[in-house]
Amino acid sequence: MAKAKTNTEDYLRMYRQMVRIRTFEDNANQLYLSAKMPGLTHMYSGEEAVAVGICEALTKDDKITSTHRGHGHCVAKGAEFKEMFCELLGKEEGYCRGKGGSMHIADQSNGNLGANAIVGGSMGIATGAAFTSKLLGKQDVTVCFFGDGATAQGLMYEVMNMAALWNLPVIYACENNGYSEYTKTEEIAAGSITARAEAFGIEAHQVDGQDVLAVNALTQKLVERARKGEGPFFMELMTYRYHGHHVGDINREYYRSKDEEKDWKENKDPIIRFRSWLVEEGIASEDEIEAMNEEIKKDASDAVEYALNAKYPDESEVDMHVFTDIPHALLRDTA
Amino acid sequence: MRNITLSQAVNEALAEEMRRDETVFIIGEDVAEAGTPFKVLSGLVEEFGTERVVDTPIAEPGFMGIAVGAAMTGSRPVVDLMFGDFIYLIMDQLCNQAAKTHYMSGGKLSVPLVLRTNLGATRRSAAQHSQSLHALVAHIPGLKVAMPSSAYEAKGLMKTAIRDNNPVVIFEDKLMYNDKAPVPEEEFLIPFGEANIKREGADITLIGTSSMVQVCEKAAEILAKEGIEAEVIDPRTIVPLDEAALLKSAKKTSRVIVVDEGHQSFGITGEIASRINEKAFYHLDAPVLRMGAMDVPVPFSPALEDITVPTPEAVAENARKLMSGEMIHAA
Numbered sequence: 001m002a003k004a005k006t007n008t009e010d011y012l013r014m015y016r017q018m019v020r021i022r023t024f025e026d027n028a029n030q031l032y033l034s035a036k037m038p039g040l041t042h043m044y045s046g047e048e049a050v051a052v053g054i055c056e057a058l059t060k061d062d063k064i065t066s067t068h069r070g071h072g073h074c075v076a077k078g079a080e081f082k083e084m085f086c087e088l089l090g091k092e093e094g095y096c097r098g099k100g101g102s103m104h105i106a107d108q109s110n111g112n113l114g115a116n117a118i119v120g121g122s123m124g125i126a127t128g129a130a131f132t133s134k135l136l137g138k139q140d141v142t143v144c145f146f147g148d149g150a151t152a153q154g155l156m157y158e159v160m161n162m163a164a165l166w167n168l169p170v171i172y173a174c175e176n177n178g179y180s181e182y183t184k185t186e187e188i189a190a191g192s193i194t195a196r197a198e199a200f201g202i203e204a205h206q207v208d209g210q211d212v213l214a215v216n217a218l219t220q221k222l223v224e225r226a227r228k229g230e231g232p233f234f235m236e237l238m239t240y241r242y243h244g245h246h247v248g249d250i251n252r253e254y255y256r257s258k259d260e261e262k263d264w265k266e267n268k269d270p271i272i273r274f275r276s277w278l279v280e281e282g283i284a285s286e287d288e289i290e291a292m293n294e295e296i297k298k299d300a301s302d303a304v305e306y307a308l309n310a311k312y313p314d315e316s317e318v319d320m321h322v323f324t325d326i327p328h329a330l331l332r333d334t335a
Numbered sequence: 336m337r338n339i340t341l342s343q344a345v346n347e348a349l350a351e352e353m354r355r356d357e358t359v360f361i362i363g364e365d366v367a368e369a370g371t372p373f374k375v376l377s378g379l380v381e382e383f384g385t386e387r388v389v390d391t392p393i394a395e396p397g398f399m400g401i402a403v404g405a406a407m408t409g410s411r412p413v414v415d416l417m418f419g420d421f422i423y424l425i426m427d428q429l430c431n432q433a434a435k436t437h438y439m440s441g442g443k444l445s446v447p448l449v450l451r452t453n454l455g456a457t458r459r460s461a462a463q464h465s466q467s468l469h470a471l472v473a474h475i476p477g478l479k480v481a482m483p484s485s486a487y488e489a490k491g492l493m494k495t496a497i498r499d500n501n502p503v504v505i506f507e508d509k510l511m512y513n514d515k516a517p518v519p520e521e522e523f524l525i526p527f528g529e530a531n532i533k534r535e536g537a538d539i540t541l542i543g544t545s546s547m548v549q550v551c552e553k554a555a556e557i558l559a560k561e562g563i564e565a566e567v568i569d570p571r572t573i574v575p576l577d578e579a580a581l582l583k584s585a586k587k588t589s590r591v592i593v594v595d596e597g598h599q600s601f602g603i604t605g606e607i608a609s610r611i612n613e614k615a616f617y618h619l620d621a622p623v624l625r626m627g628a629m630d631v632p633v634p635f636s637p638a639l640e641d642i643t644v645p646t647p648e649a650v651a652e653n654a655r656k657l658m659s660g661e662m663i664h665a666a
Contacts, residue, residue, distance in 0.1 A: 094441070128404020
């Protein structure tokens with residue numbers, strides 16, 4: 001594995017964050033399967049090294065935009081389990097008071113401008129956040145997470161063009177998990193993904209998205225350069241989605257074989273790989289790692305328990321937050 | 336008081352707000368040196384530079400999306416959409432992103448942006464440069480919609496829009512850019528959701544939006560000569576809508592015509608008429624009448640185009656019918 005950081009604490013935090021994402025998703029999946037969660041959700045499991053490798057290279061003030069498959073980005077950018085599970089269950093204490101749900105979690109306190117349920121829908125937002133940074137002379141960089149499927153959206157080309165024209169501090173992070181919903185990426189994307197960015201003169205890199213240190217090392221370099229006005233940049237992160245398109249996409253052999261899934265889970269898992277490396281390098285013992293895993297599991301189950309018992313928003317909230325300055329949008333003066 | 340054009344009024348509003356608040360910037364196609372095809376923004380780039388008067392490629396969804404993200408992170412963009420007809424191109428960024436972000440985030444994020452665009456037919460520009468599409472955006476919760484009817488409103492509403500923390504869409508009538516009106520030298524703002532009674536009258540209420548306010552005023556002059564006193568009201572913003580002022584007038588006169596340049600079906604006229612029917616039914620002496628643009632794509636030929644939009648004569652004629660009772664059983 002590539003070496004990036006030399007600080008033991010950083011390595012352990014990266015491991016911890018990856019396990020937190022996996023554990024969060026395992027619990028979210030269980031909530032769906034046991035019919036305790038309203039609606040559907042899209043699992044990030046398998047892609048943890050991407051979100052963690054990138055977000056560990058960012059400061060709290062740096063911004064991200066996320067996707068419908070966004071729990072991983074949210075956790076990696078610093079969110080808490082309790083508020084996240086509350087949001088997934090539509091509870092008042094959720095990050096968005098239950099109004100957003102899984103596909104719209106935003107955590108502006110950590111610079112997460114929100115997940116987006118329109119594929120590619122946040123590319124303008126991320127580029128605009130970078131525009132603000134340049135206009136107001138701030139230092140922050142924005143990372144725009146999106147999937148391979150979103151490269152088919154026209155918006156991406158419009159905003160990459162402007163980001164390149166104006167040297168905006170934005171990094172486009174394409175998580176190529178091999179599937180655009182229920183279709184193989186090779187069936188929806190002609191030519192090369194990185195060449196799309198290169199056509200605009202944007203420096204593009206492909207990186208092993210299952211190697212958290214490689215992702216982190218590359219991101220650190222690009223973030224530093226973006227801060228100096230050398231952006232934008234483009235990263236294609238080769239990764240894999242363990243679940244279906246969403247939690248309900250269970251019988252999926254018509255587009256993806258079980259052997260393929262097994263191979264990725266057993267041979268390319270980002271957590272197993274990094275764990276082995278930590279032990280080999282003497283950074284943590286198996287016992288210490290197991291203890292960390294158990295602690296995270298307990299945190300997650302405590303948060304789930306809390307969220308299940310938390311209260312729903314009051315009905316009076318239904319027409320709140322339509323506008324910033326009108327407390328209840330539906331209370332009109334009826335003379 | 337001095338008279339200035341609607342175009343100058345918008346220009347002044349933007350310049351004043353950009354001087355007051357350094358986070359305000361303008362973004363759109365040919366907004367800088369060109370000052371837009373209508374020359375509304377001429378001179379601004381000289382004062383504020385290309386960092387704050389930002390020319391974009393012809394990429395409406397792209398620059399609209401950039402404005403949404405900029406607004407979410409501390410800037411106050413004024414997006415210039417060259418023609419209102421191009422709203423169709425930016426619907427996702429406007430309606431799925433800008434309009435919903437505050438709500439979806441439980442009030443944590445906000446999108447203080449202004450979308451400046453235009454409406455209005457009879458400029459011989461045919462079906463893709465002549466539409467009045469304000470009803471489309473008024474339908475979406477989370478967007479405010481302002482419709483200035485003169486240079487005075489154009490300035491006061493623009494300044495209010497820029498200071499508003501919500502996404503606001505302003506529709507200027509592209510045929511009115513050279514129309515002059517009295518506009519004070521000193522600073523002023525026009526609050527949203529406050530209708531303006533342009534002319535008082537006891538016999539019939541004419542509610543008009545944008546340039547249809549002038550149409551209603553001219554109709555009122557025609558009617559006055561015949562002894563019919565029409566009250567003319569300009570809602571100024573349709574979201575929020577000053578329902579109280581409209582209902583008060585409806586109750587006073589008992590007859591109402593709503594005039595708007597959007598297509599008549601499923602539009603602003605139907606919405607306002609319906610609210611009056613629901614809340615002032617027992618005060619009415621006649622059905623509330625809608626007068627919108629014909630439900631046809633805007634035709635190019637002047638011979639056809641001119642008959643698609645409400646005229647003062649047509650409004651006056653319908654007013655006479657309402658007064659005489661002719662419309663009561665018209666259906």
